[in-house]
Amino acid sequence: GIQVEQSPPDLILQEGANSTLRCNFSDSVNNLQWFHQNPWGQLINLFYIPSGTKQNGRLSATTVATERYSLLYISSSQTTDSGVYFCAVVTGGFKTIFGAGTRLFVKA
């Protein structure tokens, strides 16, 4: 089946720093979503981005479907950005496969 790899697995940032999270996938996908899981477990939709670039405030994402990767940019990080960031892809059979996640901790 399709493989979804996220990097880095863990990331510690000083407040105000920028970062880039990467998601590689092994096969063509119907779409791709980025999520932030908060400390209480709630998954927050960040981007639905099967291709192209989108921006929402300090966050932006780019997916290059032909090269099978997506990037999530976090600028001017804040402590509230801490948590786990998941990339999830939807296969041709409409199954959603999650990557292992990137655990982000932003220090004050």
Next chain:
Amino acid sequence: GAVVSQHPSWVICKSGTSVKIECRSLDFQATTMFWYRQFPKKSLMLMATSNEGSKATYEQGVEKDKFLINHASLTLSTLTVTSAHPEDSSFYICSARDKVLGPRQFFGPGTRLTVL
């Protein structure tokens, strides 16, 4: 819009009892619902996919007699963990999609199950 709720948010039960978790789409019709399981500090693993009015499709390795899924209406799916044991303790998350809204999935807040 596109809100999914789960109930209960957490539950503690004794070994051998059954636990039912509800997943509701509040403002859209969920033609397809998904159930995921997440172990501590791990990713989400898809357990099963259910379409309204039909039997759920379980992923390999998921016991369908242990995890009963019912998708009786376009706004409600239930997951029943039968004869729960401590190894069933986990965080269970549902998601829903509506073909009108496209392939995007909308996730519930999750249910934390602890079996003593």
